[in-house]
Amino acid sequence: MGQTIICNHPLIQHKLGILRRKDTGAKEFRELVTEIAMLMGYELTKDFPLEEVEIETPMGKAHVKSISGKKVAIVPILRAGLGMVDGFLNLIPAAKVGHIGLYRDPKTFKPVSYYCKMPEDITNRQVIVIDPMIATGGSAIDAVTELKNMGVTNIKVANIIGAPEGIEEFHRVHPDVDIYVCSVDEKLNDNKYIIPGLGDAGDRLFGTK
Ligand SMILES: O=P(O)(O)OC[C@H]1O[C@H](OP(=O)(O)OP(=O)(O)O)[C@H](O)[C@@H]1O
Ligand SMILES: O=c1cc[nH]c(=O)[nH]1
Numbered sequence: 300m301g302q303t304i305i306c307n308h309p310l311i312q313h314k315l316g317i318l319r320r321k322d323t324g325a326k327e328f329r330e331l332v333t334e335i336a337m338l339m340g341y342e343l344t345k346d347f348p349l350e351e352v353e354i355e356t357p358m359g360k361a362h363v364k365s366i367s368g369k370k371v372a373i374v375p376i377l378r379a380g381l382g383m384v385d386g387f388l389n390l391i392p393a394a395k396v397g398h399i400g401l402y403r404d405p406k407t408f409k410p411v412s413y414y415c416k417m418p419e420d421i422t423n424r425q426v427i428v429i430d431p432m433i434a435t436g437g438s439a440i441d442a443v444t445e446l447k448n449m450g451v452t453n454i455k456v457a458n459i460i461g462a463p464e465g466i467e468e469f470h471r472v473h474p475d476v477d478i479y480v481c482s483v484d485e486k487l488n489d490n491k492y493i494i495p496g497l498g499d500a501g502d503r504l505f506g507t508k
């Protein structure tokens with residue numbers, strides 16, 4: 300079964316508390332999402348393998364560590380996932396970025412797919428799917444299914460806030476994929492919004508409401 304890893308670092312939890320506030324404006328919201336994403340990236344890369352390589356310092360030869368595993372692709376789920384891209388790229392500047400466009404139908408709450416563009420060598424990469432919210436789990440589930448259908452085998456998911464219902468459903472459908480999340484909130488409301496959550500992440504990032 301996939302694991303839910305809670306990113307409990309005090310800086311993350313402090314920033315998340317500010318992010319949730321209704322009076323946090325779009326500029327600060329975007330900055331906080333970037334900062335939280337970067338701190339999540341630190342947690343998520345903890346198990347990346349290292350190899351020893353020989354280099355030359357100005358003083359002579361030295362053996363140093365270098366990341367040796369698969370190259371990384373970051374895959375934001377549009378739109379709100381875009382807010383987390385810069386935070387991850389700050390840490391992993393050589394990562395390529397693929398995009399999956401999904402929106403939740405407001406009546407059925409089911410994800411509707413509208414875009415997909417991946418790096419050519421996506422199947423050889425460690426893929427990190429990013430989206431601030433996992434509510435019913437439908438969007439994250441479909442995004443990972445699309446990636447698996449392309450042949451991707453190494454996938455991790457990073458969400459800032461999750462609902463227990465969505466996380467459980469995600470693990471049921473994709474038992475081989477771990478989720479990193481900063482908070483598992485209480486529940487979903489009748490409109491499938493996360494309670495207490497932070498409202499609509501896409502609208503708050505881009506000022507559309
Ligand atoms: O787990 P789920 O029930 O699928 O809900 C989560 C999805 O809903 C939000 O996107 P939204 O559909 O609002 O699109 P947006 O990012 O374009 O605002 C959020 O960013 C997730 O992608
Ligand atoms: O609480 C929620 C649920 C879905 N999408 C959001 O942006 N927020």
Ligand SMILES: [Mg+2]
Pocket residue numbers: 379499500501502
């Ligand atoms: Mg939205």
